[in-house]
Amino acid sequence: MIGAVSSIEYVLPLVAHIEKDEPPARTDALEAAARAVLVLLADVRSTDPEGDWHEVVEAWQGHRIRKVVRRARGGEWRRAGALPGITVAHRTAEVRVYPPIPLDGWPKDLARLQVSGTDLDEPAPPPAADPGQPVLWLNPSLEMTAGKAMAQVGHGAHIAWMGLGPGARKEWAARDFDLAVRVADPAAWPALAGSGRPVVRDAGFTEIAPGSCTVVADVPWPTR
Template sequence: MTAAEQEPVLEPVAARYAWWLGLPAERTADRDVPPEQVWAMPVVLRMEKSAPPSRTPLLEAAAAAALAVCLHGDARPGGPWYEALHTWTSGHIRKVARRARGAHWDAVQELPGVTMEVDGAQARALLPCRVGDLPREVSRLQISGSDLPADEPGPAPGDRPVLLLNPGVTMSAGKAAAQVGHATMLLAALLDSARLAAWAVQHYRCYVRVAEAEQWARSTAALARPHEAWNEHGLVAVRDAGFTEVEPGTVTVVARRA
């Protein structure tokens, strides 16, 4: 049994993005929806001016936080978060990353969501809503200026899922944070219940790495046969809709289960 069969919030994610499994999918297009009516998950990145985080831990924190919101106890049917999350996952799982520091970071801690910390870097994923209904604590935050220099985290161990970033695409930290958040959600939707339970014990932590060119070529070649790529290698791709920074259809992340 897959996680999506047990987690109603994730079921639409599997149906929409894992089309190769033959799942029923409502392929609604929201490009013509007025911007203020689009549903999105705000992901707030803590970026203190005096002590900015390293890029990789920040992305890993954002990836875990986005999934943790979806699998929170309040996200179950009948819970206070369920309707908003299910409405969001039933469409395109858009995320908008914003940066915060000081009192503004403290303010978003009061909003429904989950904060994750990795090696001192912090990110908070919030309950999705219509863009036009963003709380003031979020709408006043900046989207731009969320970039961070590349770091060298070293090889990824094999005890957690690994999210490989496309080495041929330049993304701001904010854009990359949204993409790795998509990746953890898609991975979780496809995992069996035992693997998902084991991941939950790790608080949905993962490793984010920029792929080596040859590694990326092998992974994307395998994904030409997506069903086999998942069943045999545990690989799944995030393809961007192309609203910001990259061309539509660009594979931004290849996720690999542990």
Template sequence: MRPDYDPLDDPPWAMQLVVRAEKTDPPGHGAVCEAAATAVLRLLTDPRAAEPDGEWRAAVHAWESRRIRKVTRRARGVRWPEVQALPGVTVEHDGAQVRAFVPGPVSDVPPELARLQVAGLDLAETDPKPPPGPPYAAITLNPGVTMTTGKAAAQCGHAAQLLLRQGGRADVAAWIEAGARVHLTRDVPWSRCVRDATVAVRDGGFTEVPPGTMTAIARLL
């Protein structure tokens, strides 16, 4: 048996994230990370996922009962409109477009998603925008860990999800009511962010970084 085997993760499930990344005028790294986190939140708080009789509720529950894996893929050209027909939520933010899809088994990914490339999405950073007015989620990526944009987007999605599930009930409710805004913090020392964090993401070690690596943290402001 593998040393990292977890019976609760058998079979493994994942939420697929697709980033629109055209060859001309691609989105910025930070904008994709923020859009990915927002897309995850929008899907999880959508009535189809959040209401007891919602059509996505069973799939989301089955996924959250396992490791909350996320797989980031990229689409361009005709591939982007093709995936819009699959169940999910698309977010447009600061020039980035990301769609989060209803989770499912990693062995049964729809062909429209399976044909999209997973590795190698690494976008340039652009000038960051100022943070929105509160309430918003401040997410910080570990500056000591090298990650592609695809990996970083998944980690931001994890951080937003953990904050949604583990943050204070009243604070989370106010955040969601205000639009579930997300901001990727870049100008605060990592040590201070960790000290003030509500949630921390520790990676499973399946791609790019060793298992247990703290990749991202988040808190509500």
């Protein structure tokens, strides 16, 4: 359940490990970011009213569920890893997620990290998603940096999670939050966007126009 609205607006920080010589594949980074959001939401520190992160998670969800992705390498990544959070490793990618922080209250070791520089390549086209696998479909008509897209699929996973009942959440967690991120076929996108599935509409702070439909979440369990 979304908590009471706080007077302070919070943001969820995500940090992608992007070494200059060995960057992750784009899809791997996007899937790692989406899974990282789910891992934090399901963590007992977030769900237990006595948990260390519960209060800030509730306050964050009482506003826009803003997420900001930054990149780190070398010593930056090691310093970022020393702060309380959770690192999700997924194939070639590593993403660390932190409990929400006030919009203007970034810890210095995260504040100094760059938002730019998250343009990632796709070495090979990703395979089709497995049958029954949750899929976060990206709008094929929008061009986004990997960092922007990571935030958007994080929103998609988050909105899908909020719409699931306890049984479906438990099943997804038991599957280690398995999911796929894929770019939708242009011909299929209009039907997807109008299907009634969870949809992300961007606030328009960066890169794309306000109200743009960026992601449709297709999960195999009924939403409430």
